[in-house]
Amino acid sequence: MTDLTPTSPPASVDFIRAAVLEDIRSGRFGGRVHTRFPPEPNGYLHIGHAKAMAVDFGIAAEFGGKCNLRFDDTNPVKEEQEYVDAIMEDIRWLGYQWDGEPRYASDYFDQLYEWAVKLIKKGKAYVCDLTPEQMREYRGTLTQPGKDSPYRNRSVAENLDLFERMRRGEFAEGSRTLRAKIDMASGNINLRDPVMYRILHVEHHRTGNKWCIYPMYDFAHGQCDSIEGITHSLCSLEYEDHRPLYEWFLKELEIYAPRQIEFARLNLSYTVLSKRKLLQLVKEGHVRGWDDPRLPTLRGLRRRGYTPEAIRDFCARIGVAKNNTTIELALLEHCLREDLNRRAPRVMGVLRPLKVVIENYPEGQVEEMQAINNPEDPSAGTRLVPFSRELYIEQDDFRENPPPKYYRLAPGREVRLRYAYFIKCVGVVKDAAGNVIGLRCTYDPATRGGDAPDGRKVKSTIHWVSAAHALPAEVRLYDRLFTVPHPDDVDDGQDFKAYLNPHSLEVLTGSVVEPGLRNAQPGQSFQFERLGYFCVDPDSAGGKLVFNRSVPLKDSWAKIEKAQRGE
RNA sequence: UGGGGAUUCGUCUAGUGGUAGGACAGCAGACUCUGGAUCUGUAUGCCGUGGUUCGAAUCCACGAUCCCCAGCCA
Secondary structure: OOOOOOOOOOOOOOHHHHHHHHHHHHHHOOOEEEEEEEEOOOOOOEEHHHHHHHHHHHHHHHOOOOOEEEEEOOOOOOOOHHHHHHHHHHHHOOOOOOOOEEHHHHHHHHHHHHHHHHHHOOOEEEOOOOOOOHHHHHHHHOOOOOOOOOOOOOHHHHHHHHHOOOOOOOOOOOOEEEEEEOOOOOOHHHOOEEEEEEEEEOOOOOOOOOOOOOEEHHHHHHHHHHHOOOEEEEEEEHHHHHHHHHHHHHHHHHHOOOOOEOOOOOOOOOOOOOHHHHHHHHHHOOOOOOOOOOOOOOHHHHOOOHHHHHHHHHHHHHOOOOOOOEEEEHHHHHHHHHHHHHHHOEEEEEEEEEEEOOOOOOOOOOEEEEEOOOOHHHOOOEEEEEEEOOOEEEEHHHHHOOOOOOOOOOOOEEEEEEEOOEEEEEEEEEOOOOOEEEEEEEHHHHHHHHHOOOOOOOOEEOOOEEEEOOEEEEEEEOOOOEEEOOOOOOOOOOHHHHHHHOOOOOEEEEEEEEHHOOOOOOOEEEEOOEEEEEOOOOEEEEEEEEEEEEOOOHHHHHHHHHHHHOH
16 A cells, blocks of 8 residues: 555654653663652642642653652651541542552651761761851852851761760750861852751651751762652752752762753742741631632642543643643643543533523423533433423523623523524513513423524523523632732742732522432532533532532623623 | 753744644634533744754754752751
C-alpha cells in the first residue's frame, strides 16, 4: 500500500522531559528515573500542588520510573499529622500513586545528625552563638558582603562538644546554631554560612521528644533525595539559588547527587495560591473552611464538583516552563466542562421558579415524558419525567417586553418545553406591586414529545419541572473569589482582601429539580440543562437537597445581552 | 560592577538557522428539541537596537523590563 501517511511529528517535550530523556540516553543514572513529591505537612494541597504532582508523578510514570511521596517535616513548630493525612487523601483522590510507603525527612534525622558531625570533623561546620539579630547583621545585605562570625574558628573538638550538648538539650532555644563554613562574601546569600541545625524544644509529630535540634530544610532536602536515590529533583524556581548549596553539602559529604531542575509554579487568575493567604481567608472567615468550593484547594475544588480528570487535563495543558505565568481561570473551567459534558447525566432543574398554568391541559392528568440522559453518551439511556398542568419554568426564560434576539417566552409567543409540548403564553399574572408572579399558557396537544406535525418551528426550547412533582432544593452559585485577575498585585499598603468578590456566593433556597433526583448522592454531578454543571453537596441530608454549581454552561444569550447593554 | 532566573498572539505553550503552529479566551457563521455540545472561518505575537548570514524567534553584542534571594520557614 502507499505509505504516504506522514510520520507524526515528534510530540514536543518540555525542557524537563528533554533533560530526563537526555539523561536516559547518556546513561547518567543508569537509565533510571526516580522523582519525588515533597510537600510540607503544614497546610492543605491546592491546584498549584496538582501541577507539581503532574510533573513529579507524571514524568516518573511516563518514563517507567518511580515517584516517592516524602513529607518535608523538618519544622515541628508548623507541621501536624492532620495535614499528613489530608495530603495523602488528596493525592489519592487526584489519582496518583507513590512508590512504596510514604517517606518523611524525619526518618533520616539520625543520618542527618551523623552527617553534620562529619562536616564538623572536616572543619566545614561550626557552632555559632550569634543571636538571630546579630546573625542578620553579620550576613550583610544583597549588595554588601557579610563578615565572619567570631565563632567561626572554634576548634573541631569544641564544635563537636557543643553540637553534642545542643542535641542533649543543654542550651536554650535559639541560643546556638550549627552553621556550614562556606563563604560570608558570596554573592549568593545562601552560601554565607547557612544554618544547618537550630535548637527547638518542641515535640515533633513523628519523632516526639527524641530531638530538640532540628535540621534546616536546606540541610535536609538534598540529602533526603540522595538517600532515596532520586534521579531528578524537580522543584520550583525559588530553589534555583539553593542548588549550589545542596551541591556543596553533597560534595562535602561525598554522597550521591541527584539532578535538580527548577520550574515555575502555577498562578491562577482571580484567586490566590499562597498558603499564607489561603490560611488567612479560612481563619478570618472569608470562606467557610478549607473545603469551601470557592477555594483553589483540592478539597475545595472537589466539593465544587471538579473531577480529578479535569484537573489532570488542566495540568497537562498548561505545560511546564520557567516563565512566571498566570493561567486564566477560563482554561480550568473549560477542562471541567469538557469532562462533564462527556459524563454528566442531564437533568432539569429550575433555579428561580416562575409558575406556569396550562389552561387547556386537563386537571389532574399526569404524563410521563421520555428524556435523554446524555446526548453525548447513548449508553446512558433515557428516563421518564412527569408532566402536568402546573409547572415551573425559569424566571429568566420569560420577558414581558422581550429585547431583540430574545427567543424565549413572552406574551403571545410560543416555545417548546423540552421533551414535552409547545406552549404559548396567553396571560401574565402579577402581584400588587406589578411583579410577574405567574403565567397563563396554552399547549398544543399535537406537539407531544416536542415536534409539531405541521412542521412549524419554535425559536427556543426551555426547561421545566412539574410543580406537583418538584423536589425542593437549595442551590449555591459560585463566582470568582476575587474581582481582579491578579489579587496578588496589590498597591503598597493595600490588602489583597480588598479585592474579595462580595458576590462570590449566592444561595438560592427556592429552587426545584425533577423528581428523579430524589436519591442523588453527595459528590454526584449533573448537568442542569441549559444552566450548567451542578454537584450534590455533602450538606444534603435527610431528603434535603443541596447543589453546588460547579461551572455554568457557556451562555451565548448572556453575551448578546451584555453587548446590548453596551458591554 | 551583589547573585540567580525569565521575556513568542489577550492568556498559556511549541518552534533549537529555512513559510511563526496549537490550546484557551475573542469575533463571525453553520447546525441544533440544551442560545449546550459539535463544526467551519477569522483577527491578534517573536522585548528593543545593532551585528553575523542568501536567510535569525533561534547565533553574537549592547540595552530594557519582570521575577526570586538578606528566616534559627519550606
